[in-house]
Amino acid sequence: MRDFVAGMGYLVKGQKWVARHGRWWGFGMIPALIALVGYVAALGVLGVYADDVAQWATPFADDWGSPWQGLVRGAVQVAVLGVGFGLSVVTFTAVTLLIGQPFYESLCEKVDETEGGAPAKPEVPLWRELVVSARDSLYVLVRVLAFGVVLFLAGFVPVVGQTVVPVLGICVSGYFMAAELSAVALQRRGIAQPERLRLLRGRLGLALGFGAPLMVLFLVPFVTVLAMPGAVAGATLLARDLAPVETADEAEEAEEEGEDEAIWPVQGWQK
Secondary structure, three states, rough: HHHHHHHHHHHHHHHHHHOOOOHHHHHHHHHHHHHHHHHHHHHHHHHHHHHHHHHHHHHHHHHOOOOOOHHHHHHHHHHHHHHEEEEHHHHHHHHHHHHHHHHHHHHHHHHHHOOOOOOOOOOOOOOHHHHHHHHHHHHHHHHHHHHHHHHHHOOOOOOHHHHHHHHHHHHHHHHHHHHHHHHHHHHHOOOOHHHHHHHHOOHHHHHHHHHHHHHHHHHHHHHHHHHHHHHHHHHHHHHHHOOOOOOOHHHHHHHHHHHHHHOOOOOOOOO
């Protein structure tokens, strides 16, 4: 429970950080705005052609009379729009992070600088970072969809499907949300995706405390745009907890302690 509260704390701290650094808040909203415009346009096109899709998917209803034809095709239209909206919610963060890789790399670096103990900037070309980010996001998306299918089927179980399953859905989505958002900061620390997921599983309460409330917020598209910079800043703070970087002063102190132990190996000796 303590880790869960700490995870929520990082979410709040991230929003406070961008509130104190307004320029970075605006800077971090640019990729989210680009992604939002693209998703709104795509959903608009889907809405325009939803009726055509419904007719194509229900040729057996061509000869049906009213009201059954309208009811069936109306249900298919709603299902098509629902699936489109659901996919947009699931994929929005990954697409925004992919579009905004250079933006959020700079934002993470700035958060690290202000908090102290920033890692060295990785010597990796931008195109390679984008490829790795796209591959990792696809891996997470496949897992989210797999869990989504299982939870969808479980939703038909009486009582459990209407109570437990929605909570599990938010928790699963929140965990992978935390994984996506912390990926930028952890990747800067040279941590590959399997190790990142292992770190988050080891601090599951921390990941859920950060990701689950954020998942609920991100169900509202425009809130996603406003909260994304703070979410990335908070994920960077969370990453600093998961994988702290040894500063130059700490490394020097550790080296001096090692030299002292080599000189005075017998316990109890004094200089």
